[in-house]
Amino acid sequence: MMTAQIPDEFKDLLERPIYATIATIMPSGQPQLTEVWCNYDGEHVLINTARKRQKEKNLSARPMVTLMLRDPDNPYRWMEIRGTIELTEEGAQDHIDELARKYANVSKYYGGWAPAEAEGKETRVTGIITPTKVNAFNPPVRLHLIKK
Template sequence: MMTAQIPDEFKDLLERPIYATVATVMPSGQPQLTEVWCNYDGEHVLINTARNRQKERNMSARPMVTLMLRDPDNPYRWMEIRGTIELTEEGAQDHIDELARKYANVSKYYGGWSPAEMEGKETRVTGIITAVKVNAFNPPVKLDLIKK
């Protein structure tokens, strides 16, 4: 399967602390959507979750996802990333701490964002997304249609 590239002019959506929506596939075939933190290593988009959450079960059984990011400064500018996902526990705790620094400005996920007593009670996993199709849109003119 060929991989797709993230367009340079949209990489900021992965570098800024913008919430992404990840779509996974339920056993019934119905989509399941969750807002997630994410980052980009220059090749893959990375997300993080815990074992046995619905999205983790879905991704383990059906390793395909779609990630949607929308620019909060211009909701008409967006990027959709369709791809495959590989889950790994290796480095997942460090990864969630990295995401907590990016999104919540705290040094650690457990005890900073999530209650400290949850540490060790769940197993973190990093989802490594390989893009196979990227759709992106940036309006050709500045649209000022948002009501203030």
Template sequence: MSSYLPEKVKKLADSPIYVTLATIRPDGSPRMTVLWIARDGDELLLSTIRGRAKERDIARDPRVGIMFLDQRDPYGYVEVRGRATLSEEGGRELIDALALKYTGDETYRWDAPEATRIVIRVTAERVFTTG
């Protein structure tokens, strides 16, 4: 499948915009969570903690959706549908980079000491843009 992201998506992912991640619950219904986002080339990166519902959802069913809503143009949203993988590798570095991007703090300090950070890496299969 394609992992190409249009420039509009790259620009939004590189800005401090909040996104909504949709995962699939065990009963098939959607779970939606507002998150920070980063980009690695044509892949989208999100962060979670080991054991949270979204991590369990993705481990069971990797299909996800991400919606970008640009506050400057709310009719110009972007929807990315794809598949996610989970990895502990780079988890702490990602959340620290996201904290810097979104808050200006160099370190994310709100995790419990025993928390294990997970990288959610999304490869786009379909991208819908409006506006």
């Protein structure tokens, strides 16, 4: 399957500290949705989780994913990324620290965002998402009609 491109005018949704919603498939076939931190390397979207969490179990069994990002400044502007995912432990600790700097403005995930005593008690994994389909929407919006 061909890799889909992220439209230039929507890359900011991956560059800014915007929470993404990731959809995975449970063993029963029911979707599971989780809020995640993510970043973009120019080709792949990267997320981070820990081994033995439901999301990791779902992705290990069924390496398909849908990620949804919505612009917090304009809720009518969004991007959906469908793709395949590869999980790797290599560099995953550095990656979660990078995400902690982006989203929480702390230098380290453990001891900065998560309790320091949790470090070493779980195995981090980076999920490397290869986009296969991207849907993005940015209609002309009459901002005065949006209820605040």
